Amino acid sequence: xxxxxAVYRREMLSLWVTPLAWLLLATFLLLQGGVxxxxxxxxxxxxxxxxxxxxxxxxxxxxxxxxSITLLLLxxxxxxxxxxxxxxxxxxxxxxxxxxxxxxxxxxxxxxxLSTYTLIWAPTVLYAVILRTTGTVDWAVLGTSYxxxxxxxxxxxxxxxxxxxVTRSQLIALMLAIFVQFGIFVLGIGEYVFDPGPLQQLxxxxxxxxxxxxxxxxxxxxxxVVFDLSLVGWGLFVTTRVVESWRWG
Amino acid sequence: xxxxxxxxKDYGTVVAVRDVTFHVGRxxxxxxxxxxxxxxxxxxxxxxxxxxxxSGRVVIAGHDLEREPLRARGCLGYLPEAAPLYPEMRxxxxxxxxxxVKSIRGSKVRAAAREAAERARVVDVMETLIGHLxxxxxxxxxxxxxxxxxxxxxxxxxxxxxxxxxxIHEVRELIRDLGADHTLLLSTHILPEVEATCxxxxxxxxxxxxxxxxxxxxxxxxxxxxxxxxxxxDAQRARALLGELPFVRSVNLxxxxxxxxxxxxxxxxxxxxxxxxxxxxxxxxxxxxxxxADVDGQIEDCVRALVNAxxxxxxxxxxxxxxxxxxxxxTLPAAPDGExxxxxxxxx
Numbered sequence: 001x002x003x004x005x006a007v008y009r010r011e012m013l014s015l016w017v018t019p020l021a022w023l024l025l026a027t028f029l030l031l032q033g034g035v036x037x038x039x040x041x042x043x044x045x046x047x048x049x050x051x052x053x054x055x056x057x058x059x060x061x062x063x064x065x066x067x068s069i070t071l072l073l074l075x076x077x078x079x080x081x082x083x084x085x086x087x088x089x090x091x092x093x094x095x096x097x098x099x100x101x102x103x104x105x106x107x108x109x110x111x112x113x114l115s116t117y118t119l120i121w122a123p124t125v126l127y128a129v130i131l132r133t134t135g136t137v138d139w140a141v142l143g144t145s146y147x148x149x150x151x152x153x154x155x156x157x158x159x160x161x162x163x164x165x166v167t168r169s170q171l172i173a174l175m176l177a178i179f180v181q182f183g184i185f186v187l188g189i190g191e192y193v194f195d196p197g198p199l200q201q202l203x204x205x206x207x208x209x210x211x212x213x214x215x216x217x218x219x220x221x222x223x224x225v226v227f228d229l230s231l232v233g234w235g236l237f238v239t240t241r242v243v244e245s246w247r248w249g
Numbered sequence: 250x251x252x253x254x255x256x257x258k259d260y261g262t263v264v265a266v267r268d269v270t271f272h273v274g275r276x277x278x279x280x281x282x283x284x285x286x287x288x289x290x291x292x293x294x295x296x297x298x299x300x301x302x303x304s305g306r307v308v309i310a311g312h313d314l315e316r317e318p319l320r321a322r323g324c325l326g327y328l329p330e331a332a333p334l335y336p337e338m339r340x341x342x343x344x345x346x347x348x349x350v351k352s353i354r355g356s357k358v359r360a361a362a363r364e365a366a367e368r369a370r371v372v373d374v375m376e377t378l379i380g381h382l383x384x385x386x387x388x389x390x391x392x393x394x395x396x397x398x399x400x401x402x403x404x405x406x407x408x409x410x411x412x413x414x415x416x417i418h419e420v421r422e423l424i425r426d427l428g429a430d431h432t433l434l435l436s437t438h439i440l441p442e443v444e445a446t447c448x449x450x451x452x453x454x455x456x457x458x459x460x461x462x463x464x465x466x467x468x469x470x471x472x473x474x475x476x477x478x479x480x481x482x483d484a485q486r487a488r489a490l491l492g493e494l495p496f497v498r499s500v501n502l503x504x505x506x507x508x509x510x511x512x513x514x515x516x517x518x519x520x521x522x523x524x525x526x527x528x529x530x531x532x533x534x535x536x537x538x539x540x541x542a543d544v545d546g547q548i549e550d551c552v553r554a555l556v557n558a559x560x561x562x563x564x565x566x567x568x569x570x571x572x573x574x575x576x577x578x579x580t581l582p583a584a585p586d587g588e589x590x591x592x593x594x595x596x597x
Contacts (some may be wrong), residue, residue: 003350009346009349010338014335087591091334095423097299100350247300248301
């Protein structure tokens with residue numbers, strides 16, 4: 001994979017020297033702070049709790065509509081510029097003539113947005129640290145919660161990069177990625193809409209919100225992990241093919 | 250260094266490049282000439298590997314571009330048209346990034362970036378954001394990028410487009426320096442550029458290669474040979490005299506070289522442009538020429554005829570066709586030698 005690291009470093013630099021990543025980080029933390037605050041205040045007023053209820057599972061799972069909205073804003077914004085911008089400005093030309101393969105290009109960019117996504121989530125670990133001063137935190141469950149967020153984010157970002165590769169316009173890439181992500185979300189809602197049957201089961205299987213909910217309780221279902229990884233693999237594979245197809249355009 | 254075999258790019262609605270075959274040898278500086286939209290950029294992109302040909306084959310430094318794409322691309326530096334760069338990066342960051350992409354490793358990255366910057370004369374802006382640079386500098390940063398790792402082959406797409414005269418001069422100087430230790434293929438629609446920098450030219454028109462050769466070959470091939478004579482005497486009579494010679498196709502009267510005294514029109518010094526018939530392809534047919542069929546012999550005959558008739562001959566030499574005349578005759582076969590300036594620049 002020649003050149004992957006170089007592409008990764010450039011992409012990270014571009015994300016963090018332009019206002020985009022910082023703007024997302026600031027907005028994100030402000031929003032999440034508000035959400036977490038209201039969850040904690042809510043739980044303070046509840047006299048007794050069941051075993052798996054608490055501010056952290058609520059934050060990472062049971063209110064996952066809020067989480068889905070957050071991801072709907074965060075992931076497409078991170079992935080929109082990856083290829084669209086390169087093609088609009090023409091810089092893709094010198095990348096295509098460089099001695100690196102399309103897969104190194106796609107993976108380098110993908111790992112950069114995925115790292116940025118992880119970095120943006122990183123400060124929220126503080127929430128658990130704060131809670132620990134007044135109660136107990138199950139770190140293993142916290143770990144699976146973050147695993148869930150990581151996997152769902154990874155899937156969305158892979159699809160977002162694909163959307164960025166199919167257009168020259170960042171705005172259209174953003175809209176497409178939002179549509180795709182929203183489509184997956186709506187498919188997941190089907191679990192509660194349809195009568196029990198194969199269709200309802202299908203929706204339950206692909207529901208990423210249900211996955212977040214499960215993982216916030218410490219349940220790691222391998223089928224869900226496989227589903228996420230397949231989305232990532234499929235998205236990146238198709239993106240690589242799209243990038244290669246530019247040579248034949 | 251470059252071998253292109255029957256390159257064709259068919260976009261479905263339009264065939265941008267058709268059956269282009271040529272060879273560029275090691276160490277050559279070759280100009281790639283054509284009007285805007287003739288297929289220059291398409292061809293260069295196919296050579297650089299960012300665009301795949303519909304059919305045909307490209308071999309770069311012995312590596313087939315399709316079968317060993319990374320090796321082939323590793324042998325070339327490419328400056329795309331308008332040198333697109335990342336405005337948010339500093340020049341040094343950008344060059345180091347490109348060096349890493351070109352598989353230059355670890356400690357050598359910084360040195361390679363520095364060396365390329367020195368050769369392209371952008372060292373003084375290493376810490377400047379690319380977005381803040383002038384167009385001339387950006388072009389040279391693009392050139393520095395192409396130079397990274399000293400690839401044996403450089404492909405430059407319109408390296409002087411959009412620059413001011415001073416910048417054009419600088420870039421041309423640079424290109425001439427680079428020609429010393431790189432094989433260079435550069436595209437342009439500006440003819441003086443080719444005359445200033447190249448040994449050989451390829452002319453592409455409407456997607457087809459219409460001519461190739463050294464500049465001298467192109468000149469004689471298209472316009473035929475001829476002579477330029479400065480003659481003292483009656484211009485009309487000289488013209489008629491030369492017109493009688495069997496190998497002379499036409500005689501054009503140039504501007505009077507010296508104002509004649511009104512009393513004596515016969516002492517006027519005039520410039521005559523004589524065009525000969527195309528050099529004979531079958532040598533035995535030209536018995537008429539006494540001193541052989543080559544241009545020098547023909548000029549000798551002209552001078553002898555003039556001197557015998559009492560004319561003074563101040564200067565005689567072979568006619569050098571301006572390259573833009575050649576170019577126009579190649580790209581506008583039906584148009585008369587007229588005022589259509591399709592070349593975008595005038596010969597200097």
